[in-house]
Amino acid sequence: MAKWTADELTRIAAMEELRLAAAGRDGTLRMPVTIWVVRHDRGLYVRSVNGATATWYRTATESGHGRIRAGSIDQDVSFVEADPALAGDIDTEYATKYQRYAASIISEITSARARSTTLELRPRR
Template identity: 45%
Template sequence: MATWTDEDLDRVGRAEELQLASRRGDGTLRPSVTMWVVRAGDDLYVRSAYGPDNPWYRRAKASGAGHVRAGGVERDILFADAGADVHPDIDAVYHAKYGRYGPAIVGSVVGDKAVPVTIRLLPRA
């Protein structure tokens, strides 16, 4: 399995937003959606602010693969589940990175309701 380089983790982790596109069944990319991204340890994560019925989230889970662009980095990726023990760290990074937007906004991507809609972004080989 491929891993993120330290430089890619730093660049994507510092980026304010990420462009994420999931793959269709025929392998082509869907249009990108703009979202927040956080780095926790040596991994990158995104969360669905509007729960499991958000269209981008459903498509990402169904396809399992996509493409991201952020901080000058472009990579084909796989969508994976996050480990159970990493969620407090993810919450802390969301608060630190995006807290200036206020608790109502950041609250949409932290806490217990965000756990099941967390996606770990894995670079594709």
């Protein structure tokens, strides 16, 4: 299994948001979405604030792969369902990183609906 380098982890986690394009069933990348990303330990995580019905999320979970762009990093990734035991830690990462936003926004990204869609981004090399 490929892992992020320390430099990649630091640079991607420092970004306010990244561009994520999930691959469709035919392998072509769909229109990218702008999404928040957080780091926990050696992992990078994203969530769908709109829950499991969001188009990007459905496409990502059906294909299991896509591409991200975060600053100068352009990387093919696998989308892996995050360990549910990490949900509280990932909530904390979101609340800390995006604390400058209104509490109502943070409560959406840490809601049960969003929490259930937590995906780990793993590099495909």
